[in-house]
Amino acid sequence: MAYSDKVLDHYSNPRNVGSLDKNSNEVGTGLVGAPECGDVMKLQIRVNPVTQIIEEAKFKTFGCGSAIASSSLATEWVKGRTVDEALAIKNTEIVKELALPPVKIHCSVLAEDAIRAAIGDWKKKQGTEATEPAKVQAAQ
Amino acid sequence: MTNTFEILPQPSGQSSHQCWSCGDMRAALFCDSCGSLQPAAPTDYFTFFGWPRKLNLEMPALEREYYRLSRLLHPDLFANTTTQEQTWSLQKTSHLNDAYRTLRDPILRTEYLLRLQGLQVHEKPAGASLAAAAMGESKKGASSELLEEAFELNMQLEELQMNHKMGEHDEDLERQLAEQESALVAKLAQLDGELHQQWNQWDALANTDGLPASKILDSMVELLSRRSYLRNLVRDVKEALAD
Structure with missing residues (x-):
């Protein structure tokens, strides 16, 4: 199966790889995984407490090219958005942008879950209820 | 994303058919009365x-x-019978082979039963499986613990691979990974023990509907997903150490 150019680009030149201080009050961490393929994805965001804008996003993913590309793209997309705007990101948009084939759609689901989990973690730290329960464990 | 098993759950066990050849009832593979091969029924x-x-x-x-x-x-055996019977024989034989291959493997067998009982195994949570719906906080905790473990281990593996690429051998790291491998293998064995306990509980149930049954099925789904993670980790460590 051939990967699209966009997947290859993100795979060979991933954006925002790294980590943020998970103990910081401004940082939300989402760790999700897909047991069947063994993928693990960590996505972290740093949110400006005043503006609620995600100023920084980092990820580290162990998995296939599509999983890496999906999470790389996710960090690019959440940056500069408010938390609520970031929650609106749908996996279908990732699928479209990266031209993922049907067998790789679960990678985009994982990336969406990672965003939600990171935001959920951040909201927990702020003492506010998450609008939707963060899916800590993705992909049953 | 429907499952790959073409056989859908039947409401109850052996259904009674009418033999196409002699009209007698209650035939399964063969007619009890005249012995003719019966059409492939979805069982x-x-x-x-x-x-x-x-x-x-x-x-x-x-x-x-x-x-x-x-x-x-x-x-x-059906070379000299009607085309229809030849087709049935072929269908049944292929069904038999699939059945045998699935049932003889403990994990495939468990996954098959879970699917038969209407659960989703190794599927995305968006499908909201019974298990995900019924998953309490404690199970989530256990899973995130496993994710942490998987993440840490993958970080170490990556470090090892980078070292190897640079032509370095970090013996400490390799020893650590070898220890991790045996720890993972031990965990896998423990998990198989737990799965076996769930089997026994399931088999002991008189009624496979209701809360006790769905609880057992849910824990099996959870166990299988942890197992699949562990198995992948063991494979990765083995590969990294063999490099």
């Missing part, structure tokens, strides 16, 4: 063997029954 693998949906299976019995049925259903 699950357990029913095909005439067994209840139980997870403890005696391998010798399974093998015996497989060979016995193979000898009865083999397409060669």
Whole structure:
């Protein structure tokens, strides 16, 4: 199966790889995984407490090219958005942008879950209820 | 994302058919009355063997029954019958082979039963499986612990691979990973023990509907997903150490 150019680009030149201080009050961490393929994805965001804008996003993913590309793209997309705007990101948009084939759609689901989990973690730290329960464990 | 098993759950065990040849009732593979081969009825693998949906299976019995049925259903035996019977024989034989391959493997067997009972195994949570819906906080905790572990281990593996690429051998790291590997293997064995306990509980149930049953099924889904993670990690560590 051939990967699209966009997947290859993100795979060979991933954006925002790294980590943020998970103990910081401004940082939300989402760790999700897909047991069947063994993928693990960590996505972290740093949110400006005043503006609620995600100023920084980092990820580290162990998995296939599509999983890496999906999470790389996710960090690019959440940056500069408010938390609520970031929650609106749908996996279908990732699928479209990266031209993922049907067998790789679960990678985009994982990336969406990672965003939600990171935001959920951040909201927990702020003492506010998450609008939707963060899916800590993705992909049953 | 429907599952790959073409056989859908049947409401109850052996359904009664009318033999197409003599009109007698209650025929399964063959008509009880005249012995003619019957059309391929959509039965699950357990029913095909005439067994209840139980997870403890005696391998010798399974093998015996497989060979016995193979000898009865083999397409060669129907070379001189109608085209229809030849097709049925082929269909049944192929169904038999699938059934045997699935049932003889403990994990495939468990996954198959879970799917038969309407659960989703290894599927995305968006499908909201019974398990995900019923998953409490404690289970989530256990899973995130496993994710942490998987993440840490992958970080170490990556470090090891980078070292190797640079032509370095970090013996400390390799020793650590070897220890991790045996720890993972031990965990896998423990998990298989837990899965076996769930089998026993399932098999002991008189009624496979209701809360006790769905609880058991949910824990099996959870166990299988942890197992699949562990198995992948063991594979990765083995590969990294072999490099």
